[in-house]
Amino acid sequence: MSLYPLKFTPILKERLWGGTKLKDVLHKPSTSDITGESWELSAVKGDVSIVENGPFAGTSLQELINLHKGKLLGDAVYKRFGTDFPILIKFIDAKQDLSIQLHPNDKLAKERHDSFGKTEMWYVMDADPGAKLIVGFNKEVTKGEYQDSLAQNTLLDLLNYEEVAKGDTFFINTGKIHAIGGGVLLAEIQQTSDVTYRVFDFNRKDKNGQLRELHTDLALDAIDYTKKDDFKVDYPREKDLTHKMVHCPYFKTDVLSLTKDMTRDIANRDSFTILMCVEGAASVETEFGAVVLNKGETTLVPALTKTLTLKTTASTLLEVTI
Known part of the structure; x- marks a missing residue:
């Protein structure tokens, strides 16, 4: 049976900060009012995408990779990654601000979690007026200053805020502290990894009334404390190219x-x-x-x-x- 362009059943994730745009704007099959993520293409263990179109309907992405290898992935990709699919594709609807977080690089992620690191990018599909992202620090910060800000509940004063509009694109390399702000609908492209270090969550409680876990100690050696303006992507907007x-x-x-x-x-x-x-x-x-x-x-x-x-x-x- 020959391969063909494949579509997959969305894997929907309820999140504390999620909303209804995935359902109302992107027509995802959600019945929840707090759907935060639609995983479009995933080989993350426990969340592997399933084909929904054509003769391979009902087959998992992992099964297809195991069967077709380079024909599906490309010989160079298969040589580099084997049967591990290297990309995770999502749509994200942030009704509320996400937690302040960062992702470890490949070396730390492999040592600590037997995982890829998590380099990612965002494409803003829609943004409410005044909606913002947090990307990086607003000045050079030492590890000590960062730790003091956590102790004094002043971390937000150190962060860089970017007001966003439709079409804005951001590259989030590992170690960069970041958060998606409320009112933003975006497409996310990332390495296949679900490793996130959450460092501040506005003291919110989950549906069971519990504060969500923070990863303060793990994050200390994973954060890039330097101030960098390397995150916003400037790209041409001409049509039909x-x-x-x-x-x-x-x-x-x-x-x-x-x-x-x-x-x-x-x-x-x-x-x-x-x-x-x-x-x-x-x-x-x-x-x-x-x-x-x-x-x-x-x-x-x-x-x-x-x-x-x-x-x-x-x-x-x-x-x-x-």
């Missing part, structure tokens, strides 16, 4: 803002291709089959695909490869 957005060792993301059809030769890519529709709708057509992507939908195009045609009159797509 492919524009580089974020290219890092863990993933490459380009943006395509289309007003007409586009056909591309991807025979030499040697990687799977993920397409996330963040605005409008498009038909994704290959020599092995086609899928329609509406806003908030994602497809995995197998590496053996040679030609990719996007049929649309108005859409914005994020294209992710390795």
Whole structure:
């Protein structure tokens, strides 16, 4: 049975800070008023995506990788990662502020959690007026100053706030303290990892009335205390072209803002291709089959695909490869 563009059943996650935009705006099958995340493509243990379209419907992503290896992943990707799928794709709806957090690098994550680190990027799909993200510190901070701020409940005074609008894009490398603010709907592309160090949570309590766990000690040696302005991504906005957005060792993301059809030769890519529709709708057509992507939908195009045609009159797509 030949591979084809695959769509997966969303894995929905209730979160303290979640809302209803995943249901109301992106039409996810949620019945909750606190759905914070829709995991679109995941090989995280316990949360492995299941195909929902075509002959492979009901098959897990991991089963497909084990069976098809380089044909699905790309030979170079398979050589590097084996049967571990390296990318986790999400849509996130923050009705309230997320906790202040950071992620360890590959070395720490491997030593402590037998996991990849968690480098990630955000593409803002929608933002309420005045909505903000927290990204990094607003000045150079020492470990001691950081510890004092936790003890004195003044951490928020050290953080950098960025007001955001639709289309804004941010690159969050490991060690960078960050949080998504209330009123933001975004697409997240990251390494396959669910390792997060939470360092401040506004003293909120969970549904059982308990304060959520903080990871104060684990975070101390994982934080980058320097002030850096390397997080906001400046990318061209011209229509009907492919524009580089974020290219890092863990993933490459380009943006395509289309007003007409586009056909591309991807025979030499040697990687799977993920397409996330963040605005409008498009038909994704290959020599092995086609899928329609509406806003908030994602497809995995197998590496053996040679030609990719996007049929649309108005859409914005994020294209992710390795």
